[in-house]
Amino acid sequence: MTVADASASQPAALAVDEGRLLHDLEALSSIGRRDEAGIHRLAFSEDDLAGRAWLVDRIEAAGLEARIDGAANLGARWPADDERPPIMTGSHLDTVPGAGWLDGALGVVAGLEVLRVLREHDISLARPVELVAFSDEEGRFGGMLGSQAMSGQLTPEFLERAVDLEGRRLADAMAACGFRALDALRAEREPGSVEAFVELHIEQGPVLESAGRSIGLVDGITGLFRWDARFVGEPNHAGTTPMELRRDAFQALAEASLGIPQVLAEHGSARSRATIGRVQLVPGAANVVPGEALFSLEVRDTDPAVLLALSDAFRRQLAEIARRRRLAFDFETKSELAPVACHDRVQSAIERACRRLEIDPLRMPSGAAHDTQMLARLAPAGMIFVPSRGGRSHSPAEWTSPADLVRGANVLLHTMLELAR
Numbered sequence: 001m002t003v004a005d006a007s008a009s010q011p012a013a014l015a016v017d018e019g020r021l022l023h024d025l026e027a028l029s030s031i032g033r034r035d036e037a038g039i040h041r042l043a044f045s046e047d048d049l050a051g052r053a054w055l056v057d058r059i060e061a062a063g064l065e066a067r068i069d070g071a072a073n074l075g076a077r078w079p080a081d082d083e084r085p086p087i088m089t090g091s092h093l094d095t096v097p098g099a100g101w102l103d104g105a106l107g108v109v110a111g112l113e114v115l116r117v118l119r120e121h122d123i124s125l126a127r128p129v130e131l132v133a134f135s136d137e138e139g140r141f142g143g144m145l146g147s148q149a150m151s152g153q154l155t156p157e158f159l160e161r162a163v164d165l166e167g168r169r170l171a172d173a174m175a176a177c178g179f180r181a182l183d184a185l186r187a188e189r190e191p192g193s194v195e196a197f198v199e200l201h202i203e204q205g206p207v208l209e210s211a212g213r214s215i216g217l218v219d220g221i222t223g224l225f226r227w228d229a230r231f232v233g234e235p236n237h238a239g240t241t242p243m244e245l246r247r248d249a250f251q252a253l254a255e256a257s258l259g260i261p262q263v264l265a266e267h268g269s270a271r272s273r274a275t276i277g278r279v280q281l282v283p284g285a286a287n288v289v290p291g292e293a294l295f296s297l298e299v300r301d302t303d304p305a306v307l308l309a310l311s312d313a314f315r316r317q318l319a320e321i322a323r324r325r326r327l328a329f330d331f332e333t334k335s336e337l338a339p340v341a342c343h344d345r346v347q348s349a350i351e352r353a354c355r356r357l358e359i360d361p362l363r364m365p366s367g368a369a370h371d372t373q374m375l376a377r378l379a380p381a382g383m384i385f386v387p388s389r390g391g392r393s394h395s396p397a398e399w400t401s402p403a404d405l406v407r408g409a410n411v412l413l414h415t416m417l418e419l420a421r
């Protein structure tokens with residue numbers, strides 16, 4: 001309790017301007033909107049540029065100066081002080097195709113609102129606060145360009161080779177927007193140059209809503225491994241091959257799929273997730289016993305040791321099924337992403353902010369990737385979640401009640417105050 005007492009001198013009344021916050025979210029949501037088809041602000045598209053221009057306007061209207069780095073990260077700092085390492089907040093303006101209005105946008109607009117409130121109330125801070133809208137968080141070009149650049153996780157090879165699903169090069173898309181791709185390397189910040197980072201984001205899942213809670217205190221972001229795997233048996237005539245003589249690859253896959261809950265129960269944690277999301281049978285004809293079953297397996301958890309245990313367990317399970325059914329099994333690791341623990345210092349700042357606002361936050365992991373994952377390499381980092389109705393996201397159905405949006409922004413404000421004091 002001593003931490004709460006230490007901040008008792010901060011006026012609890014300090015709050016974001018609800019009307020202005022909601023108005024800005026509404027205004028931003030009209031940029032790149034295609035009626036029922038949702039919002040399309042793909043990174044480095046015309047609509048993304050319009051969103052960025054809108055933010056520059058809002059930053060300048062607030063009496064702040066817009067800053068853009070080599071990776072096209074856009075933001076502002078208050079006070080405009082480059083001597084002391086800032087407390088940073090932010091998220092992203094770019095969207096997936098057919099997005100909702102809050103993924104990324106909430107963290108940017110709420111961050112701007114925090115800077116405005118602190119400036120208007122002329123709150124004296126030991127450290128400046130900085131807002132950043134990170135470029136291409138949604139990975140149009142296969143990464144999280146802005147936050148990877150800032151945390152020094154980009155290579156010149158990536159910048160030269162990255163393409164989107166239509167084969168358009170990142171370098172060309174950036175050039176069309178007036179950026180040089182290789183300049184992204186210059187966006188890297190020195191270790192120690194950012195004091196802490198905190199991101200406000202919608203949950204994009206159903207946990208907060210189903211628990212009836214309004215704020216999530218994220219303690220870790222899940223890591224994952226993704227395999228392309230296959231069972232290989234023998235394709236044969238579906239009429240002439242007796243059931244007991246078949247080497248049916250699909251039967252093995254079906255058994256593996258039904259075995260997932262048991263593997264997780266024995267080797268995973270309550271936070272583990274495993275998904276077979278893509279399946280292809282070869283030759284794929286109604287009258288042929290499937291000789292090959294190709295499938296993806298994606299497994300997530302917040303604990304690296306659990307991920308390792310699950311990787312072993314799935315390998316053993318799949319190999320055992322293959323052996324018993326006289327099939328071959330092999331797999332290739334397509335991607336691996338290490339879990340990230342949110343920093344204690346940021347978590348306790350969020351906790352103190354919630355206590356001040358008389359909110360009981362729910363400790364939870366983030367099952368989705370966020371800029372925080374990258375920033376955690378650079379600075380102590382953490383996240384605040386607000387509920388997503390029905391858990392819906394990356395969809396025009398994405399929705400959070402105005403009361404929760406405002407509550408989340410106020411938790412962000414007081415978290416920044418805790419960190420910047």
Ligand SMILES: [Zn+2]
Nearest residue numbers: 103104137201
């Ligand atoms: Zn997002």
